[in-house]
Amino acid sequence: MDNKNVMPEAENAAKSLNFIQQIIEEDLKNGKNDSRVHTRFPPEPNGYLHIGHAKSICLNFGLARQYSGKCNLRFDDTNPVKEDTEYVESIMEDVRWLGFQWEGEPRYTSDYFDQLYEWAVKLIKDGKAYVDDQPAEVISEQKKTPTEPGIESPYRNRSVEENLDLFERMKNGEFGNGEKVLRAKIDMSSPNMHMRDPLMYRILHQDHHRTGNKWCIYPMYDYAHGESDYLEGITHSVCTLEFEVHRPLYNWFVEQLTDTEYRPRQIEFARLNLSYTVMSKRKLLELVKNNYVNGWDDPRMPTISGLRRRGYTPESIHMFAEKIGVAKRDNVIDVSLLEFCVREELNKKAPRVFGVVDPVKVIIDNYPDDQVEYMEIENNQEDSDAGTRKVPFSKELYIERDDFMEDAPKKFFRMSIDREVRFKGAYIIKCVGVEKDAKGEITLIHCTYDADTRSGSGSEASNRKVKGTLHWVSAKHALDAEVRMYDRLFMDEDPAGHKDKDFKDFLNPDSLQVVTAKVEPSLSDAKVGDQFQFQRIGYFCVDPDTTEDKLVFNRTVTLKDSWTKSQKK
């Protein structure tokens, strides 16, 4: 075969495989499980999904897509104490928003409670499971520590008949919470703690969000998970690293209960850690419950719903997941990579508009009092199809307070007394003086304009180069908009890493600032969820969840700004 003929594809194929893809391709080659690929995303519905889950979602659904396989969505709902349908709803919404479709209906571990119960009975009959009457503390004590072997429970060698009877009575609700448990009979001296007769069932007199009061015994994760994978025909059960030590147990249950060729295979990868970001569901719940943020979808939250509301796009999250890769070593990804991915995408898609977030008024002394000119401005220089729009220009305008400095250094390219700047799409303007209030705050900037310099007029003067270009909004045409400037929630690079300190000590007091901005009139047509670049300021979206009858913008991400960066040094 002539290699030269396949060069175009070779370029794509050149991408290296991550270690999971290598395992899958090996399995495919060996014809394992009929060379099927079937993955699953199995969240517990006890909280909202966050960017770390997004990595797992992109991985699992992505693998299925890549290998023409399937991917299930399964709610791992074995602990009714913590779970709720609110979370089920939000999880489905988030997965869909990310652009993935699960195979068939959503699955629930609770769908398998009957089968799991039968299998537990089988294990008892095989002498591989027993009912233990001891309280939690005693069982825990007997397990000992990782460095010393555990000791066996006095109930370990009960007869099969007694175990069967007791287990059935557990199911029938004859015992209270914690009075009895079902344990697998494996090896109390195993060096792996998870093999020291792990619990299979505990008694919880608690309504379940799906099965109601049908059950008062609930299976534990270790028992339920592998079996659920088995029942769904999962081939590759991808999970995070902390389950690595559970794998022998996962395999043990599958091997005890089934005798087919088919075997699901657990593969572990390193979970995502993001700098300046807390990812633990427990801590996020704490932020929500104690009103440090306004709910799970607060744009400062690392939740998928928070990112969505902040203006992140599914595509940008896919790009991020692609770039961070998959491996087994602990990692901390810099948030700047995530921000890069949003900017990268929004730069191509988001129309540029003029919005002044911290306005200061400018008056052009030599401009006719009642004149209004409509300046034609490009919507997006990155996209020639984006077209242009008309923006009104008049004698009184607003500019950004940061864009003026009275005693400016030479390197300051914006407005200063006696210096010229271009008002983007309009004229070259020269500052001639300022007015201040009693506190010395600038209240008005006086300018003159050069009428020959109108942009696009073709005149020689209109092509004159000046160092700075400012965006502006006509005062009498401006719309008021509420702008929510979100910043990072935590100031410390690794707020979760300080084990002796409360992570909330690192909360940023300025993580949300709400201001009234002056924006150009074309934004009266803006629709919920629309995204814009406020030229020179950052990317903003119209708050997707706004219920108010006014324009509300959420800041998605700031633009890179080499001037303010150099000033901070």
Added chain:
RNA sequence: UGUCCCAUGGUGUAAUGGUAACACACCUGAUUUUGGUUCAGGCAUUCAAGGUUCGAAUCCUUGUGGGACAACCA
């Protein structure tokens, strides 16, 4: 003083016994009616010591460092 896992620039990820590369970050410079974008360039890497080999980031041994496991959580 147990079992398991991991170790490549500042941060991530490749290279699968044959020239250590890509992205982010950072730093120059050019272009720019956004101090954005784009473009060009720069900085910087195999935990250590032995061994196998013509050749080791890769295989072996030992050590060091980090992580997971002792929930009736998942």
